Amino acid sequence: MKVxxxxxxxxxxxxxxxxxxxxxxxxxxxxxxxxVLEQQFPRLKQLASYLVAVNDEYAEGPQALGERDxxxxxxxxxxx
Amino acid sequence: MKVxxxxxxxxxxxxxxxxxxxxxxxxxxxxxxxxVLEQQFPRLKQLASYLVAVNDEYAEGPQALGERDxxxxxxxxxxx
Amino acid sequence: MIDIQITDKPLDMQAxxxxxxxxxxxGIDVFIGTVRELTKGKQVLRLEFEAYxxxxxxxxxKIAETAFEKWPVQRMAIHHRTGxxxxxxxxxxxxxxxxxxAAAFDACRYTIDTLKQTxxxxxxxxxxxxxxxxxxxx
Amino acid sequence: MIDIQITDKPLDMQAxxxxxxxxxxxGIDVFIGTVRELTKGKQVLRLEFEAYxxxxxxxxxKIAETAFEKWPVQRMAIHHRTGxxxxxxxxxxxxxxxxxxAAAFDACRYTIDTLKQTxxxxxxxxxxxxxxxxxxxx
Numbered sequence: 327m328k329v330x331x332x333x334x335x336x337x338x339x340x341x342x343x344x345x346x347x348x349x350x351x352x353x354x355x356x357x358x359x360x361x362v363l364e365q366q367f368p369r370l371k372q373l374a375s376y377l378v379a380v381n382d383e384y385a386e387g388p389q390a391l392g393e394r395d396x397x398x399x400x401x402x403x404x405x406x
Numbered sequence: 407m408k409v410x411x412x413x414x415x416x417x418x419x420x421x422x423x424x425x426x427x428x429x430x431x432x433x434x435x436x437x438x439x440x441x442v443l444e445q446q447f448p449r450l451k452q453l454a455s456y457l458v459a460v461n462d463e464y465a466e467g468p469q470a471l472g473e474r475d476x477x478x479x480x481x482x483x484x485x486x
Numbered sequence: 487m488i489d490i491q492i493t494d495k496p497l498d499m500q501a502x503x504x505x506x507x508x509x510x511x512x513g514i515d516v517f518i519g520t521v522r523e524l525t526k527g528k529q530v531l532r533l534e535f536e537a538y539x540x541x542x543x544x545x546x547x548k549i550a551e552t553a554f555e556k557w558p559v560q561r562m563a564i565h566h567r568t569g570x571x572x573x574x575x576x577x578x579x580x581x582x583x584x585x586x587x588a589a590a591f592d593a594c595r596y597t598i599d600t601l602k603q604t605x606x607x608x609x610x611x612x613x614x615x616x617x618x619x620x621x622x623x624x
Numbered sequence: 625m626i627d628i629q630i631t632d633k634p635l636d637m638q639a640x641x642x643x644x645x646x647x648x649x650x651g652i653d654v655f656i657g658t659v660r661e662l663t664k665g666k667q668v669l670r671l672e673f674e675a676y677x678x679x680x681x682x683x684x685x686k687i688a689e690t691a692f693e694k695w696p697v698q699r700m701a702i703h704h705r706t707g708x709x710x711x712x713x714x715x716x717x718x719x720x721x722x723x724x725x726a727a728a729f730d731a732c733r734y735t736i737d738t739l740k741q742t743x744x745x746x747x748x749x750x751x752x753x754x755x756x757x758x759x760x761x762x
């Protein structure tokens with residue numbers, strides 16, 4: 327399946343785009359997505375940390391992804 | 407000597423005036439002033455507490471008073 | 487910069503904030519006191535504030551100076567109103583700026599807490615059937 | 625009442641305060657974030673704020689709801705700005721009203737502290753000779 331991944335802040339610069347599409351196995355989970363992203367964009371591993379959100383909620387590694395999910399890479403936040 | 411005493415809040419109502427004059431011995435102190443005031447105005451003793459200020463500063467009992475001092479009775483404050 | 491005012495005019499909150507703004511400040515904490523409708527279940531119609539003005543200004547300045555000693559703050563404004571205030575009106579505004587927000591919060595809270603304990607200002611609550619000087623009696 | 629806004633227009637502090645005013649509130653605490661001139665000794669020219677807007681609104685609402693559970697507060701407004709901000713401009717305003725001031729202070733401070741940890745908004749500092757996404761790297 328294709329998963330669309332939104333990128334913000336420095337992740338947008340690392341991806342070179344506000345969103346990218348990633349090829350994943352059916353029912354792949356967040357953990358697997360992170361592994362794929364880190365392989366394609368090794369600079370992600372240099373961040374202090376980053377999280378993944380699924381449908382506007384922070385998601386843990388085991389959470390399964392679907393093609394219609396809105397997935398986002400969340401680098402360290404710095405609002406306020 | 408005559409000491410002029412300013413009154414605020416409920417003290418103004420107890421004295422029936424914004425200021426009164428009290429007859430005191432020369433070099434009487436704050437403690438003695440309080441005793442005289444409490445005799446003339448026994449309702450002062452019903453207050454939760456009250457302090458005396460001399461020349462815009464809180465004053466302790468032993469502080470001596472002069473005729474030119476600005477003396478004030480400070481009932482419990484409730485600003486803010 | 488410390489700005490202390492006692493006035494019988496409505497307080498201008500935005501002016502207090504503008505007064506403490508500073509290019510090196512990263513955070514401002516503002517406390518705004520407001521007149522509550524109810525006190526211990528009784529309907530307050532209005533309040534009257536009276537100040538021993540010269541001493542109150544001095545005591546407020548002392549509090550501000552102590553706050554500047556205790557925390558790395560940049561500017562502080564303390565404005566207190568006197569006279570008759572209706573429900574919803576604002577008797578006090580305290581605005582504090584600092585490079586980092588923790589100092590602004592700590593200093594602002596210290597200032598209102600101490601102001602309520604030491605500054606010679608008195609508040610009379612006026613109810614439908616009487617009035618009372620707040621905190622006067624045990 | 626909880627009012628959460630993300631906007632690219634200048635924030636209206638007085639509007640935030642007016643929004644949380646309530647006849648049963650006795651105190652309002654307001655936190656105002658401001659853009660500092662210097663960061664770690666380097667001159668900041670301007671900041672750029674970017675938000676994952678839908679999620680940021682949701683996360684801010686969660687923080688407000690948690691604050692309402694933890695403290696007896698009455699109303700809260702959280703307004704965050706995005707886009708380009710100059711030194712002295714205001715990226716965030718948090719206003720909290722409560723019957724008693726302790727709750728307003730605690731809830732306001734909790735809200736800004738938590739906002740800075742969990743809300744997906746990012747700040748880029750632009751200096752004379754470069755720019756950096758704040759907190760991105762160790």
